[in-house]
Amino acid sequence: MSRTRELAGFTLIELMVVVAVAAILVSIAIPSFRTVMLNNQITSQTNMVIGIVQAARSEAITERSIVRICGSTDAALDQATYSCNSDNWEAGAVVFRSPNATTTTANKADLIKVLAPNASGLTLRSSSAITINPNGTLGNTVTLRVCDSRGADSSRAVTVNIAGVASSGANGTCP
Numbered sequence: 001m002s003r004t005r006e007l008a009g010f011t012l013i014e015l016m017v018v019v020a021v022a023a024i025l026v027s028i029a030i031p032s033f034r035t036v037m038l039n040n041q042i043t044s045q046t047n048m049v050i051g052i053v054q055a056a057r058s059e060a061i062t063e064r065s066i067v068r069i070c071g072s073t074d075a076a077l078d079q080a081t082y083s084c085n086s087d088n089w090e091a092g093a094v095v096f097r098s099p100n101a102t103t104t105t106a107n108k109a110d111l112i113k114v115l116a117p118n119a120s121g122l123t124l125r126s127s128s129a130i131t132i133n134p135n136g137t138l139g140n141t142v143t144l145r146v147c148d149s150r151g152a153d154s155s156r157a158v159t160v161n162i163a164g165v166a167s168s169g170a171n172g173t174c175p
Helices: 012-063
Strands: 066-071 081-083 093-098 105-107 111-115 123-126 130-132 142-147 156-160 166-170
Touching: 012 066, 012 093, 012 111, 012 130, 012 142, 012 156, 012 166, 093 105
Parallel strands: none
Antiparallel strands: 066 093, 066 130, 081 105, 093 111, 123 142, 142 156, 156 166
């Protein structure tokens, strides 16, 4: 009986070519993947802010009370009172029912939500605290900016208009 059948398998050269092609594809894909991950972080943070504003507006209308949203370094702590003491929302924020539009502190009983400090490395800044009236409107338009290490080109802005509607779009400025 003769050996007419060839042996099946890969040669060393074929294996090295496949590994080289795979290495080239991975080196192209990794920077794009990082960009996708950073964009997803900004989108997630932006959607979280819009959701909080919508929930606060709903609470104000339902309870017929003034609701305030503001940056607070107290958000990381469990305490009896929380204060609006920062425009850096990445340090935390509080949402609370307020007796008037200028109150800057809240008792634990008035809290609606406490936002923990942001550990993702994004900056989240507000032009001012958000005060939502019992009818769901605001006294003035408020803008929040979400930025990462890439700067203004990849940033997002959440704008809450006088009607209390939150929308997002390109920002153009970062702190």
